[in-house]
Amino acid sequence: MKRLLFFLWVLPVFLLACNAQEEPQETVQINLPMGYIADPQYAPFYVAVEKGYFAEEGIDLAFDYSFETDGMALVGANERPFAIVSGEQVVLARAQELPVVYVLEWFQKFPIAVISKSSAGIESPGDLVGRNVGLPGFFGASYIGYLGLLQANGLQPEEVNASDIGFTQIESLLTDNVEAVVGYANNEPVQLAGMGEDVQTLYVADYIDMVANGLITNETVIAENPELVERFVRATLRGLADTLADPAAAFEISKEYVEGLDDTRMPVLQASLPMWESETLGLTTADSWQQTHDVLLAAGLLDAPLENLDAAFTNEFVEKTQP
Amino acid sequence: MNTLRTQPIWLTAVFSFLILLLVWQLLVTLGGYQRFILPGPIDVWQQLQIVLGDGRLLKHTLITLSAIIPGLLLGCLVAAPLGYLLAKSPLAERLISPYLIASQAIPVIAIAPLLTIWISSVYWSRVAIATLVVFFPILVNMIAGMRSVPPELYELMHILKADRGQIFRKLEFPAALPVLIAGLKIGATLAVIGTLVGEFVRPQSQGLGYLLNDARQTYKTDLVFVVLLTLAAVSLSLYGLVALLEKRVLRWKLQK
Numbered sequence: 001m002k003r004l005l006f007f008l009w010v011l012p013v014f015l016l017a018c019n020a021q022e023e024p025q026e027t028v029q030i031n032l033p034m035g036y037i038a039d040p041q042y043a044p045f046y047v048a049v050e051k052g053y054f055a056e057e058g059i060d061l062a063f064d065y066s067f068e069t070d071g072m073a074l075v076g077a078n079e080r081p082f083a084i085v086s087g088e089q090v091v092l093a094r095a096q097e098l099p100v101v102y103v104l105e106w107f108q109k110f111p112i113a114v115i116s117k118s119s120a121g122i123e124s125p126g127d128l129v130g131r132n133v134g135l136p137g138f139f140g141a142s143y144i145g146y147l148g149l150l151q152a153n154g155l156q157p158e159e160v161n162a163s164d165i166g167f168t169q170i171e172s173l174l175t176d177n178v179e180a181v182v183g184y185a186n187n188e189p190v191q192l193a194g195m196g197e198d199v200q201t202l203y204v205a206d207y208i209d210m211v212a213n214g215l216i217t218n219e220t221v222i223a224e225n226p227e228l229v230e231r232f233v234r235a236t237l238r239g240l241a242d243t244l245a246d247p248a249a250a251f252e253i254s255k256e257y258v259e260g261l262d263d264t265r266m267p268v269l270q271a272s273l274p275m276w277e278s279e280t281l282g283l284t285t286a287d288s289w290q291q292t293h294d295v296l297l298a299a300g301l302l303d304a305p306l307e308n309l310d311a312a313f314t315n316e317f318v319e320k321t322q323p
Numbered sequence: 324m325n326t327l328r329t330q331p332i333w334l335t336a337v338f339s340f341l342i343l344l345l346v347w348q349l350l351v352t353l354g355g356y357q358r359f360i361l362p363g364p365i366d367v368w369q370q371l372q373i374v375l376g377d378g379r380l381l382k383h384t385l386i387t388l389s390a391i392i393p394g395l396l397l398g399c400l401v402a403a404p405l406g407y408l409l410a411k412s413p414l415a416e417r418l419i420s421p422y423l424i425a426s427q428a429i430p431v432i433a434i435a436p437l438l439t440i441w442i443s444s445v446y447w448s449r450v451a452i453a454t455l456v457v458f459f460p461i462l463v464n465m466i467a468g469m470r471s472v473p474p475e476l477y478e479l480m481h482i483l484k485a486d487r488g489q490i491f492r493k494l495e496f497p498a499a500l501p502v503l504i505a506g507l508k509i510g511a512t513l514a515v516i517g518t519l520v521g522e523f524v525r526p527q528s529q530g531l532g533y534l535l536n537d538a539r540q541t542y543k544t545d546l547v548f549v550v551l552l553t554l555a556a557v558s559l560s561l562y563g564l565v566a567l568l569e570k571r572v573l574r575w576k577l578q579k
Binding site: 073168 | 439541542
């Protein structure tokens with residue numbers, strides 16, 4: 001009898017174990033549009049791949065270093081399940097009925113800054129009035145971050161002599177072609193400092209909380225495959241946490257993914273870390289979305305206020321991954 | 324179908340355009356495409372009315388045209404004399420041709436960012452790119468035109484004791500003109516592409532290239548279509564102007 005009871009107790013456990021072995025998690029191949037070229041700032045993703053976090057979630061991840069707008073369109077058309085894009089692009093895209101949803105805020109601080117030589121005396125946004133400022137173009141995160149900085153400080157775009165200088169911020173500043181440039185806080189200031197230039201940096205994030213780079217998916221993926229979103233978010237957050245815990249190791253891993261990466265670019269990663277830190281990694285706030293929306297609306301980049309801004313983002317998946 | 328054949332050309336063109344619109348709308352409706360993937364003709368029409376109404380389309384079209392036309396003219400002015408020289412001088416051909424041919428292996432999109440650095444003026448950098456694109460087809464056609472002159476006509480001119488200038492004016496130029504104009508037709512459409520490349524590299528909030536980029540950045544696919552259709556209209560108009568010029572200056576040949 002004891003043997004029979006033992007058998008009856010063991011059998012379901014055995015069958016469950018067999019079942020689990022028979023149906024391993026199917027691996028999904030995902031091509032992730034990154035929005036930029038291979039770069040050490042993508043270390044959290046490289047770490048997550050290298051340490052097998054994506055593999056553990058049944059995801060075979062490949063990187064697609066394409067334009068941000070292309071990634072957005074592909075996710076909107078449900079041709080890709082995920083992409084890395086900046087928050088303001090999500091608002092612009094939803095205004096054109098792209099059903100994209102922001103599910104993880106990677107950069108907690110908007111990474112745009114206005115950089116000038118210290119000798120120019122641009123120490124606060126108010127000092128930009130009447131100055132010649134060079135932007136990579138009147139589009140994208142740089143332009144919107146710049147507008148956010150002006151708006152947050154009660155400045156009108158007409159008060160500053162802004163010009164389009166293409167992606168020549170370093171050369172334009174060094175040759176005094178302009179008095180200040182708009183660039184990424186983890187790039188141009190780092191490069192200029194590396195050249196021994198004494199620069200003054202005005203960080204947009206110090207004046208306004210706008211939604212920066214993060215992970216998007218679309219409404220179809222959320223409705224039909226929410227587990228995939230949760231798995232992707234979990235793997236990304238593990239890579240992000242590991243990178244923050246050990247940046248040097250993350251940089252070493254990045255060398256496998258970024259051709260020609262040498263130690264001179266470690267400062268790029270170091271400058272990125274403070275922009276990723278947060279009490280709970282990956283969470284986004286409704287207030288930052290409202291501020292981003294208001295900047296776009298005031299700048300005329302939105303034709304009308306966006307209905308249902310709350311549908312543009314969710315913390316559901318980040319919260320599910322919390323212990 | 325016989326009725327259609329007997330109608331004037333413009334009526335046939337209108338008919339084919341209506342068919343195109345119908346097929347386009349059917350594709351959107353049956354395919355269930357969202358507006359940002361493939362807008363329908365009605366969406367594009369509405370967007371066209373907006374950008375016409377606020378003056379943006381006209382403003383950017385004029386800015387683009389102001390670079391296309393000088394680019395086309397400069398391309399002709401540089402390419403035609405050089406083509407003449409290469410056709411007439413075997414030494415010049417041996418010296419210059421390899422570089423000209425090699426230069427055509429470099430895509431203009433690759434060299435455009437360099438031109439924008441070398442030429443600090445945004446406007447002239449765009450004109451330079453358009454010139455560069457127009458240059459080669461005109462050059463090749465000029466050479467082909469000069470070489471199409473039958474040798475017996477040269478003999479005739481020599482018998483008539485014509486000097487070098489007379490040979491050029493009375494024989495070579497008229498003989499080369501049909502081929503040169505064919506090159507100009509190609510150049511007219513290429514100048515649009517060249518200017519657009521320049522506007523992509525340095526948008527400066529000006530020109531159809533900027534408007535196209537702005538539309539892409541704000542996911543307004545209907546505005547992308549409006550700009551593309553405007554570019555097509557500009558290309559067709561320039562082509563039509565050259566065709567009119569051809570009719571006028573080659574009347575003798577067409578009559579023949």
